[in-house]
Amino acid sequence: MNLSFRINSNIDSNRVASLIGLRNGQLWDLLFSAAVWGSVLIVAMVFLWLVGDVLIRGVSAVSWDFLVSPVIDSGRSGGIAPVLVSTACIVAVALAVAFPLALASAILIAEFLPRTGTVSRLVVASFDVLAGMPSIVFGLFGNALFNQLLGFGYSLLSGGLTLACMVLPFMIKANVDGLRAVPRSYREAGDALAMSRTSTLWHVLLPAALPGIIAGVLLGMGRALAETAALLFTSGYVTRMPESLMDSGRTISIHIYDLAMNVAGGDRMAYASALILVVLLILINTAVVRLGDWIQRRSLRA
């Protein structure tokens, strides 16, 4: 019982804090909570500033004409039609190459390999390194393999293939998550009906995992759209309308970079392009989130 007395007597022991009428602990609590709210406030303001800046400066230059006109005077005037076409081509090549590989690897990892086995840990570790690799390093690799060794030169094809390597780990992860969210009972039902694994996979698992797979494609698309450094030395910078996949062309990200850094007076158009890019990415992200929620709701129900 003299213990509680001792605790009470200690409450008053901190003089500095007691001067302003606080216990020692309360002072720290107050500082901590202030730091939490302060950080959030700072961060929110900076990001609001950043997004507001892109929105306000971008919106004045965006119009329908901007989207369908050719690039004129290094981008100072005209629009971004060829840039959008090149972007679409590169992203399409990247997804077309990466998707089947990603899906196949994801099926093997999620359905066939034991989750904690050595093989699957090694494979996953290699994907982690791939996911963390600087994009400029992908650019150098793409330049050495696709541009030079395979002789594709600076082309949409080289750029797309390089991006395919880059988005692979992200797509695989989304596909694996999608497959793992399929309730166990689906697989057991397949086994119980004596279906072969192939037909269980084809007729039961893949349709059930479809939202996850689509989310993976969208995620890969987002990554590819945002990428710049890996394309500088693979797809090149040309502003012409591409006529085939072997033509060089620039994506919208490179266009923004080039206008901002290398073209005097290109800021206005850089912001307009940035706005288009940001809106595209927000749309993609929203779709991914919706699909994610959908998957989660279903796996909770099961």
Added chain:
Amino acid sequence: MTDRLLTWTLGAATLMVASLIAIIAAFLLNESLGMLNRVELGRFFTDSGWSPTMSRFNILPMIVASVLLMAGAVIVAAPLAIFTAVFLRFYAPSPVIDIGRRIIEVLAAMPSVVYGLWGLVVLVPIIAAWQQPGASLMAGILVLSLMIFPTITIVVHSGLAAMPRHYIEASQALAMSRAYMVRQVVLPAVRASIAAGITLGAARAIGETMAVMMVTGNIVAVPGDLFDPVRALTSNIALEMAYALGDHRGALYISSLLLLSIVILLVLINEFIVSNKLEH
């Protein structure tokens, strides 16, 4: 029969994807090898400067710049990110939580050129008004910290969300205030997630090219203070690759190998942290 065919197809695809990292490393090495045979490795740190066309290959200033940028960005972003994650888990009123999380996910997916554009057009002039020339180590650190902030926040927040609820119940029953609980129980309990978030953020910071190149001024020199312009390893590759030939090209591939090994190291540290966490 079809099952076996399927397994083989899947196996082949996975093998291809899993060996991609080895293929990439092999290509980078192959491009560097010619130069490594001719030029001693030590010269990358002892040559009198970086003028690769005159075969002087000192990349030390760029390594220093990259490391400073990474460290600075982590120091600025990590506390902000940890506090924000705590806010979203313990302080935010419930309608804010979902919106906040989504905004942070969108920010994580924002392209680096957009951060770079904002840095170049808005931030650099502000810094220049304070200390010339504006495009500097400082600008690089600030832009990078914005970029890695969402990454760290997401990792720490998922750590907080996965923390067993009974730690919170126990703290509440022990009459702890919210702030004391977070400081003394919650943050120590999720220290593995914090470490993982920081290594991921650091990997992203050291690998970033575009945003850094747009705001740091790109002058090859060891910076004397925060307001000196610097050139990162990544920017150096992006700036010179277009016209590099012979040994110059080799030197750029060697710096990319260096970058790759730093990132592999960070990923390994991250794996180690995560697997250690699983053991407890």
Added chain:
Amino acid sequence: MDRITEATSYIQEQDSSSGNICLCTESLCLSYGTRAALENVNLRIPSRAVTAIIGPSGSGKSSFLCCLNRMTDLCCSTTIEGSVRLGEHDIHRDLGKNPIALRRRVGMVFQHPNPFPFSIWKNLALPLKHHGVRNKQELSSVIEQALRRVGLWEEVGDRLRDSALTLSGGQQQRLCIARALVLEPEVLLMDEPCSSLDPLSTKCIETLIGQLKNSYTIVVVTHDLAQARRVADHVALFWNADGVGRLIEQGPAARVFQHPEHELTTSYLEGQL
């Protein structure tokens, strides 16, 4: 339905004369969102004694316990009506927005042992430091005293720096009791403290409860009737009627076990329900 209300009001009159009441609830109602969990609970908890709360699952025993130290605040959609009095204070009105002062006086031990993932020392030092004990020597002596009281000092006194998670389940639960006791609460709430332990550890905890009741008011929720018979001085039986928890009988343990007044109590004790 009517019979239940009748019985409770009758018991209320009968017990109001008995001894020193530490905690009492008056027409306490609790609901989660729109779903009612407890209705009209009038319970008196005598001080320095063990009150066991028994009843079938779903009868609101644990929810009731959570009302006593406002752990219900952790779920944001709970509403509480009626009052809970600790001494002369109403814990919802007098103790205001901040339940910390209350929880300092009303400690709690949970169903599953929940030590923090830190050392044994740090588990006990954290709440002390928060309440102003910073002197290292003082900390050591309080911690030693707390560990001795739960009989852990002999077992772990030489390895206070080890992680608390390395202890066995029974040791962890005793550590949690020690942790609740370092703040010298008046009341100790225990939510099925033995349900995840083996018989030996259970016996150890029961002995401990017997010792602690000389200094603390103890409220134990248990679904184990035999345990209630072993440790309780007073018993309260909760019942699930129409999906809502109600108190149907309370009184001294000997009286309730030997001469139950409510017919549901009789059949529950005989194991017919």
